[in-house]
Amino acid sequence: MIECRCAVLRDVDAPYTVETVTLAAPGPGEVLVRIVGAGMCHTDQIARAGVLGPTFLPAILGHEGSGVVAEIGPGVTTLAPGDHVVLSFDSCGSCAECHAGTPVHCGAFERHNLAGGTGVATDAAGAPLTSRWFGQSSFGEYAIASERNAVKVDADVPLELLGPLGCGIQTGAGVVLNTLRLAPGRSIAVFGTGAVGMAAVLAAKLSGASEIIAVDIRRSRREFAVEMGATRAVDGTADDVSAQVGKVDVSFDTTGNPVAMSTAIDVLRRPGRCVLVGAGFEPLTVFPPTLAGKTITYVYEGDAVPHVFIPQLIRLWKQGVFPFDRLITEYPLDRINSAESDVSRGTVVKPVLVMR
Template sequence: MTQRELQVAVVREKGSFQIENARIGAPGPGEVLVRVVAAGLCHTDLIVRDQDLPLPLPMVLGHEGSGVVEEVGEGVQGLAPGDHVVLSFHSCGECATCQAGSPAYCERFMPLNMGGAREDGTHALHSEAGVLHDQFFGQSSFGSYALTHARNTVKVRRDVPLELLGPLGCGIQTGAGAVLRSMKVPAGSSLAAFGAGAVGLSAVMAARVAGAAVIIAVDTKPGRLELARELGATHTVNAAEEDPVAAIRRLTGTGANFTFEATGLTSVMRQAVEALGPRGTCGIVGAPPAGAQASFDVYDLLMLGKHIMGIVEGDSVPREFIPELVDLYAEGRFPFDRLIRYYDLADINQAAADSESGVTLKPVLRMPTPA
C-alpha cells in the first residue's frame, strides 16, 4: 500500500491545533512506518504552535510517539512489523558528535528535527489542501501514523502498556538522562531540582534511582511539591514562600553537589548556580526564548570551582537509554505513570491548555484507530 489515510493535528496558524484528514506515503530507504498508539504533548510542541520557535506552517508536530511498526523500508535492520516502539529525536549517525556517542548534539540536529521535511525537501504527509510540513523530530507523531527512521525508532518490551511510553522519547528521558547520564549523580550526593514539572520530577525519580542522599524539589505549586515527595524528594522548597538558595544551603550545609534547572527562567538559572556547593555542577535543560541572557557571580563560580552544563535530551542514546527506563518502570523504581493524564487527539487543544495552566503535568494523546 503506497498511501494510507489518517487523522492528524495540524498547526495552520499561530496558537491552535486543528484535526484534519491526511495521507501518508510508504517508507523509503531507512524509514519506518509506525501506527501511532499515543504521543506525549511537550513544551517544545507548544512553542512551535505559538511560533516562538518559527517553523514552517502548516505543520504536524508531535515528538514523543509510541506505537507499532507497520512497514519498514529498504535497509532497515533490527525492526520488523509488529514491534512495539518508542519514537525519539533524529540524528545523522555520521558526524563527529554522533560517532562519539552523543547524538543529541548531532551537527545536523536542526534540519533533521525541525526542517519541516526530509533533508531532500520531500514530504510524507499531504492533505486535500496540499503539503503538510512534517518530520518534526523525525516523526510528526500527532497522527494515526508516523513515518520515522531506523535511528530514532526504539524497540521496547511488549509487557508494558504501549500508550504510556511515548514521553520517554523526549521529556522524561531529558530529566532522567540529565541525572543519570549528563551529570552522573553518584550515590550519597545531594541534588536540587528547580521546577517540579514532568521534566523536573523525572530528575527527582532518577536521583532516587541513583541513590542520592538529599533530593530537594523546588517549585511554587504545593501540589507538585507534595507529588515530588511521593516520588522520592527528601525535602521540598516552596520558592513563593522562602528563598530557595538559602533553603538549599541550610539543608545541605555548604550547597548542593548538583542542581537541575528545568524552568527556563533566567532568574532561576542564577539561583540554581548560587545554590551549588564547592565543585558543584548545575545542569540546565530549561529553554528560555532565543537570545535570552543569564548572569552569575564570576567570583563565586571561580573560587568555588562550580560547573554549568547545558544539556540536550539528557545526553541520551535513545536505543540504549529508553529500554533502561522501561525496565526501571517495570521494576517499580521509576513510576513516571504518576505524571500522565490521557486525552483523545480530538481534545489536543484542551490538553495544551491543561498543560499550560499546570492542571496536567504530562498530557498524552491517544490516537484514533485508522480505518
C-alpha cells in the same frame, strides 16, 4: 500512501485542528508507525513562539510517539512490521559524533529535529504540512520516522505509556543518571517539577541521593514531588529561595527562567555542577567570580543514547523503582487542545494523546 487523522497547528494563536492528512510511503531508511500514544512536551510549545520561521506552520507536531511498525522502507534491517517502538530524537547517522555513538551531539541535531521538514504529509487540499518534527511528527494516528530514531521495545509493556520516554522522561532521568551520574549520599536541587523535573526526582531517588529538593511555583506540584521522592520542596515564588534550598552538590534547572537558573547556580557548593535544559528565550547573565569551582552545562535529551537508555528505563519501571507512569494523564486525540491547556495551567504533569 495512507490517509489518517492528525492534529495540525496552523497558526501560533489558533487551536489544533484534527484533520485527515495523507502520508507518503516510507522512503529509504524510514518506517511507517501506527501511533498508539504520543506525549505532549514543552518543546512542542516552541512552534507557538513564532521563532521557527514563517514557513514552519502549518505543522504536525509531537515528538514522544510510541506505536507499532506498520511498514518499512528500503534498506531498513533492524525493524520489521509488528515491532513495538518508541520514537525519540533523530540524528544524521553519518557525522563523527554519530559514529562515536553519541547521537545527542550530532552536528546536524537542530536541522534533523527543529527544522521540521516537508515531503511526508499533505492536507486534504494537497498542501504540504511540516511533518518531520524531531524526525516523527507523532500527533496523529500514523507517523513516518527513521530507523535511527525508532527504538524497539518489548511487546509486553503498555505502549500508550512509553512515548514520554522518547524525550521528556529521558531528559530528566538522563541528566541525573548520565550527565550528573548522581552518587548515593549526594544532594540535588531540581528547579521546575513538570515531567522533566519529576523524572529527575524519580532518578535521584533511585540513585540514593541523600537530599532531593524540588523547587516549583505551584503547591500541587511541590506536594506531588514529595510524594514521588523529593525529601522537601521549596516555593519558587519565595523571596529567599536560595536560602531555603541551602547548599547542594548538584542542581538541575528545567524552567529556562533566568531567575531560576541563577538561583540554581547560586545554591551550588564548591565544587558543584549545574545542568540546564529549559527551552527559554531570555539570556542568562552570570557574574564570572560566582562560577569559581562551579560548572554549568546545557544538555540535550539527557545525554542519552535512546536505543540503550529507553530499554534501561523500561527495565527499571518493570522492577518498580522508576514509576514514571504516575506522571501520565491520557487524552484522546480529539481533546488535544484540552491537554495543551491543562499542562500549560499545571493541572497535569505529562499529557499523553492516545489513538483509540
